[in-house]
Structures are given as structure tokens and as C-alpha cells.
Amino acid sequence: MLRDMIAWAAAHGHDLEQAAGRHLSLSLTALGAAILLALPLALALVRRPSLAGSAIGAVNVLRTIPSLALLVAMLPLLGTGFVPAAVALTLYGLPAILLNTYTALREVDPDIVEAGLGQGMTERQLMRRIKLPLALPVIFAGIRTAAVQIVSAATLAAFIGGGGLGELITAGMGTLDMPQLVLGGLAVAALAVATEIGFALAERGVRRTVGSAA
Amino acid sequence: MIRLEQVSKTFPGAARPAVDRLDLEVPAGKTCVLIGPSGCGKTTTMRIVNRLIEPDAGRIVVGGEDVTRADPVQLRRRIGYVIQQVGLFPHMTIAQNVATVPQLLGWPAERIKPRVAEMLTLVGLEPAQFLDRHPRHLSGGQRQRVGVARALAADPPVMLMDEPFGAVDPIVRANLQAEFGAILRQLAKTVIFVTHDIDEAIRMGDLVAIMKDGRLVQCAPPEQLLSAPANAFVADFVGADRALKRLALASAGDIAAPGEAPAGAPTVAAATSLRDVLSILLAAGADAAWVAGSGVVTMAAIRTRAALKV
Numbered sequence: 347m348l349r350d351m352i353a354w355a356a357a358h359g360h361d362l363e364q365a366a367g368r369h370l371s372l373s374l375t376a377l378g379a380a381i382l383l384a385l386p387l388a389l390a391l392v393r394r395p396s397l398a399g400s401a402i403g404a405v406n407v408l409r410t411i412p413s414l415a416l417l418v419a420m421l422p423l424l425g426t427g428f429v430p431a432a433v434a435l436t437l438y439g440l441p442a443i444l445l446n447t448y449t450a451l452r453e454v455d456p457d458i459v460e461a462g463l464g465q466g467m468t469e470r471q472l473m474r475r476i477k478l479p480l481a482l483p484v485i486f487a488g489i490r491t492a493a494v495q496i497v498s499a500a501t502l503a504a505f506i507g508g509g510g511l512g513e514l515i516t517a518g519m520g521t522l523d524m525p526q527l528v529l530g531g532l533a534v535a536a537l538a539v540a541t542e543i544g545f546a547l548a549e550r551g552v553r554r555t556v557g558s559a560a
Numbered sequence: 561m562i563r564l565e566q567v568s569k570t571f572p573g574a575a576r577p578a579v580d581r582l583d584l585e586v587p588a589g590k591t592c593v594l595i596g597p598s599g600c601g602k603t604t605t606m607r608i609v610n611r612l613i614e615p616d617a618g619r620i621v622v623g624g625e626d627v628t629r630a631d632p633v634q635l636r637r638r639i640g641y642v643i644q645q646v647g648l649f650p651h652m653t654i655a656q657n658v659a660t661v662p663q664l665l666g667w668p669a670e671r672i673k674p675r676v677a678e679m680l681t682l683v684g685l686e687p688a689q690f691l692d693r694h695p696r697h698l699s700g701g702q703r704q705r706v707g708v709a710r711a712l713a714a715d716p717p718v719m720l721m722d723e724p725f726g727a728v729d730p731i732v733r734a735n736l737q738a739e740f741g742a743i744l745r746q747l748a749k750t751v752i753f754v755t756h757d758i759d760e761a762i763r764m765g766d767l768v769a770i771m772k773d774g775r776l777v778q779c780a781p782p783e784q785l786l787s788a789p790a791n792a793f794v795a796d797f798v799g800a801d802r803a804l805k806r807l808a809l810a811s812a813g814d815i816a817a818p819g820e821a822p823a824g825a826p827t828v829a830a831a832t833s834l835r836d837v838l839s840i841l842l843a844a845g846a847d848a849a850w851v852a853g854s855g856v857v858t859m860a861a862i863r864t865r866a867a868l869k870v
Contacts, residue, residue: 461647464612464720465660465710466637479651 350525358526362514366533369510372428373497373541376435380492384440385485388447389473402448409441413499417506431500431508438499439492446488450481483553490545497541501534511537562586562609562718562750567618569604578604579615580774586767588623588717589748591741592779593765595755596797601774602754606720609752610639623717623750637661640711640719640749644726646703648695654680654706655691661714679709682743701732708740712747719744719751725760737763758798762786762805770794783809803866807834815861816851825849828857838862 355362391398411419417434424430454477462472504512514530517523564584570577579601586592594602607613609620611632620628627635648657658676667675677687683705695703704724711719724740725733741764744751755761761768762782769779770793778790786806789795798805813830826840827850837857841849848858 455647457643457645457647458649460612461641461643461707462649464610464636464641464643464647466633466635466664467660468633471664476649 351529354525365511373500375432376496379436380439384443392451405441414502426507431503435496439496442491443488447485450484486549486552497538561588563621565619567615569615577774590766591751592767593753593761595761596771600771606754610636640716642711642721642724644723646707658710683709700728719749721753810834812851816854819856821848821856
């Protein structure tokens with residue numbers, strides 16, 4: 347079996363490389379978009395507590411939708427291909443970042459906030475100099491969760507023609523090509539684990555620079 | 561100078577005002593201690609001065625300028641602010657914490673640096689040792705010293721201090737009270753100081769303002785508050801031992817007179833408080849004590865001093 351897999355990889359090196367590259371670009375695009383959407387949204391919600399309740403509720407509903415359902419739901423709206431897959435994965439990664447950012451910003455020690463206001467900081471300065479740096483480790487933890495979720499869910503993008511390592515699995519399943527199927531599965535698992543470890547290391551670095559809020 | 565004129569504040573949903581038509585004036589360079597039972601409005605009153613709480617009515621004057629409608633952010637940069645929980649920024653070094661207000665005011669770096677070192681020295685922290693440390697590496701007393709250094713950094717004429725020594729142990733508290741009392745007097749700061757500890761109020765205040773239900777009951781120098789409480793509430797609040805508290809305000813040197821003490825009489829230093837002298841005399845069964853270098857203190861003199869002028 348192992349020998350079959352190596353043989354398949356040697357014969358289809360280009361396909362494997364392309365699928366992995368597509369998987370990564372799909373994941374990175376979705377993660378980047380999720381960060382760019384979630385951070386400003388969380389900042390806006392912190393400033394408008396009246397809206398926050400319903401918005402957080404909506405995001406929690408979004409979180410309960412399975413990734414495959416989210417991907418398939420894109421079909422009638424955006425068709426098949428890279429863009430609908432990226433949009434679905436963005437929506438899938440959004441909740442973890444948004445909820446972590448919102449919670450972390452709201453839970454900054456009120457005494458520290460009062461001290462900042464009392465020294466004459468504007469709301470903006472308070473956000474930039476105090477709240478964001480103190481919330482950063484938790485925000486980063488949210489990004490890490492989202493990254494792993496997106497990398498895993500990107501496997502399903504193959505179902506709507508989004509490409510990625512999932513194609514190896516679906517193709518392998520269609521032709522009962524066991525080496526291809528298992529290789530695809532292992533590649534996805536390795537990518538997810540690498541993402542988790544890479545972000546965990548980076549997160550430790552962030553925590554060290556920011557310091558604990560003791 | 562800080563003056564509040566007919567200031568009122570009712571919080572939404574509250575049955576009665578937290579602060580009710582309050583008039584208070586703290587002369588320049590003086591420390592006024594606000595004290596009273598919890599819920600009396602002392603902290604609210606203090607926070608109205610730097611507009612962390614907006615009053616419903618009344619006027620706030622700081623240093624001769626009506627600041628009731630002034631930009632609160634600019635106002636706060638001119639008012640030092642110290643709170644019980646200190647609120648140091650945990651992700652910044654001690655140097656960065658102390659530099660907060662000068663930085664907000666846009667001081668150039670070459671002016672901030674020496675100022676930060678000067679402030680740390682002032683509050684008894686060796687700059688070389690503390691500048692680059694983080695708040696989590698400091699003891700409670702050291703943190704509060706940094707809190708005061710931060711509040712003083714931009715040399716604000718006015719300081720607000722909300723139970724600044726409430727979170728440290730009694731020995732550290734006594735040291736901080738003595739040191740910071742001296743620093744604030746030396747720098748001629750106008751201070752509003754909130755506490756619930758009457759001994760601290762008497763020790764720190766040029767004026768002590770007793771509040772109840774959002775109103776000022778009596779505002780007077782400690783000596784007068786103890787000798788002539790305005791009503792039963794104040795008398796009760798300052799405590800049944802107010803005669804002893806008054807004795808604690810004066811020292812043996814203040815009332816020492818030429819004379820002779822009987823053989824075997826104890827000797828006390830001129831700086832010993834009369835309260836301690838009384839205790840020493842009671843313990844020794846003596847009627848008089850020698851005061852080193854300035855005569856004697858007699859039991860009769862202490863009794864006269866302690867008698868309440870009602």
C-alpha cells in the first residue's frame with residue numbers, strides 16, 4: 347500500500363503539487379477575508395452594544411451550519427469554482443475570529459480602562475494602545491481556530507469545483523483508487539496539523555511580547 | 561483650586577440622587593478628603609471633577625476655569641488620577657506607564673525620559689532598577705507608587721485619589737500615607753482624596769468633608785471636625801475616641817512647657833504624638849513626662865488639650 351502511494355505520488359507529482367497549492371491558496375484567501383471582515387465588525391459591535399446581541403446571535407447560528415451545507419448553499423448563488431468555495435470558507439471561519447475578538451475587547455479589565463480614560467486617553471487611543479494589545483492573544487487564538495477549521499473544511503471545496511486536496515479524495519473514491527484516496531486524506535491531515543502547530547508557535551510569541559495581564 | 565457649585569447627579573433608575581446639590585471648595589494647594597458611609601456619593605463626587613461622570617446640574621470650576629462644558633479628554637490630562645486598583649497597563653513597562661500623560665500631551669522624547677526618572681525617584685523607586693520592568697513584577701505597594709508617579713508625571717495642579725492606599729497592608733499603607741502626604745504638600749497640589757478610613761482622612765486631610773446620602777454634612781479641618789462635630793452623625797462617624805484622635809494630631813513638643821517633672825517621670829521625644837504620651841503616662845502611672853530638650857508635658861495639659869469645646 348505504502349509502495350503504491352509512493353508510486354502514485356511519483357507519477358502524479360504535478361497533480362499533487364497543484365492540489366496542495368490550490369488548497370493553500372483557497373485557505374489563505376478565506377482566512378485573510380475572514381480576518382478582514384471579523385476585526386472591523388467586532389470593533390463596531392463593541393462600540394454599539396445594542397446591536398451586538400442580535401449580531402452575536404446571528405454569528406452563532408452561522409457557526410452551527412455544517413461546512414458542507416455552507417459550500418453547497420453557494421451553488422445557486424455563485425455557481426462552482428474558486429470564488430464560491432472561498433466565500434463559503436470565509437463564512438465558516440468568521441465566527442471564531444469575530445467572537446474571540448468581541449469577547450476579548452469587552453473583557454479588558456475595567457480598572458485598566460478607567461485608568462486609561464482617567465489619564466485623558468480618547469476612545470481611539472484607548473482602543474489602540476490598551477484594549478487591542480491586551481486582547482491580542484485571545485484574538486490570535488480565534489484566528490488559529492479559524493485557520494484550522496478552514497484548512498480542514500477546504501477539503502470539501504472539491505464538491506463545488508473549488509479544487510484542492512479534496513479532489514484527490516473524491517477522484518480516488520470515484521475510481522476506487524485507494525492510494526490516491528489515502529494520500530489525499532493524509533495530505534489534508536498533515537496540512538491541518540501543520541497549521542495548528544505553526545499558529546500555536548506564533549501565538550506563544552504574541553503572548554510573550556504582550557505579556558500576561560497579571 | 562477646585563470648586564463644585566450645586567452639583568447633582570442621579571443615576572438612571574436610582575430612587576434618590578447619588579450627589580445632591582453639593583457645594584464644595586478645595587483651596588489651591590490643599591488636600592480635601594471625602595469620607596462617608598458607602599453609597600454616600602464620595603466617589604461619584606470625585607469622578608464628577610474629571611467628568612468620568614457627567615453631572616445633571618451644577619458647575620465645576622478647576623483652577624478658576626469653568627470646566628463644566630470643557631473637553632473632558634483635555635481636562636483629564638490636566639488632572640492627576642489615582643485609583644485603588646492602580647490600573648497600571650500590564651503590557652507596558654514602568655517607564656511607558658509613567659510616560660502616559662506626557663506622551664498624550666505630545667512632549668518630545670528627550671523631555672519625557674528625564675521626567676520619568678525624576679518621578680520614579682520622587683516616589684522612592686530607583687529608576688535604573690524599575691524603568692524596564694513590567695507591573696506584574698512589582699509588589700502592591702510598588703505598583704501604587706508607580707500609579708502616583710504616573711499621575712504626577714505631567715505636573716498637573718490638581719490630583720484626584722480614590723482610596724489609593726486601600727489595597728495594601730497596614731504597614732505599607734502608613735508609609736505611603738506619610739510619604740505621599742509630604743510629596744503632595746511639597747508640590748502644592750490641590751487634592752481630592754476619597755477614603756472610608758477616618759484615621760486616614762484625619763492624617764491626610766487639610767480639610768475633611770463628611771458626606772451622607774449625596775450631601776455634604778460637614779467640611780472642616782480635622783481638628784475642628786473632632787472638637788466640634790456638626791451633629792450626631794458626624795460625632796458618631798468620627799468615633800467615640802475622637803478626643804484621642806485629636807491628641808494624635810499634636811505632638812509633645814507642641815504643648816511642652818518649662819517646669820519640673822517628678823523623679824522617675826518618663827522621657828519622650830518632642831515628635832511623639834500626645835496620644836502616645838498619654839498612653840506612656842497611663843502605663844507608667846505618672847502625671848508628667850520630660851520632653852527631650854523642651855520642658856515637660858503634664859497630664860493636666862493633655863486633659864485641657866483633649867477637652868472637646870462643645
